[in-house]
Amino acid sequence: MTPARPALRGTHHVALIGSDYARSKRFYTELLGCTVLDEHYRDARDSWKLDLALPDGTRLELFSFPKPPPRPSRPEACGLRHLAFAVDDVADWQSYLNAAGVATEAIRVDEYTGRRFLFFADPDGLPLELYEVGGV
Structure with a gap:
């Protein structure tokens, strides 16, 4: 049992x-x-x-x-894919990160939840995601 x-x-x-x-x-x-x-x-x-x-x-x-x-990231490697942080407003974060010199991908919408999200990378290329859970 x-x-x-x-x-x-x-x-x-x-x-x-x-x-x-x-x-x-x-x-x-x-x-x-x-x-x-x-x-x-x-x-x-x-x-x-x-x-x-x-x-x-x-x-x-x-x-x-x-x-x-180095961590293989692209093409995506087996293992941890990315680390996602919950935020209130993805667009606010995108503006903030871009102003600080951090490149971000375009804001996308999760096809299943309708929530907005975007990807960027830390200084070593680790993929990070911001996922909108509140606010807008």
């Missing part, structure tokens, strides 16, 4: 690796507005670990490692 399925409680964190720690830290804190919870240099790994928080309690862990290999 199979035991009862335990319950998932939500997303605790998503772990990211940046090729340039300072650049990635600025991107996620200053540009996207994530809150720094904790930051540690791990001497044995020659690596930084930065714990960031989103307003809903989800965490991002930003790591640095010496010479990480």
Whole structure:
């Protein structure tokens, strides 16, 4: 007999690796507005670990490692496809990101939900999505 399925409680964190720690830290804190919870240099790994928080309690862990290999993104590789953030107004974010020099794709509409979304990339090319959940 199979035991009862335990319950998932939500997303605790998503772990990211940046090729340039300072650049990635600025991107996620200053540009996207994530809150720094904790930051540690791990001497044995020659690596930084930065714990960031989103307003809903989800965490991002930003790591640095010496010479990480590039992440295959295009054509899309098997594995994590993208990281999506919930926002009130996709167009406001597109204007903000473009003014900050971050290229974005055109705003699209989800054919199933009717919600607007757009894609852009972090400094290492990790695909990020903004998905409109409220506001407009």
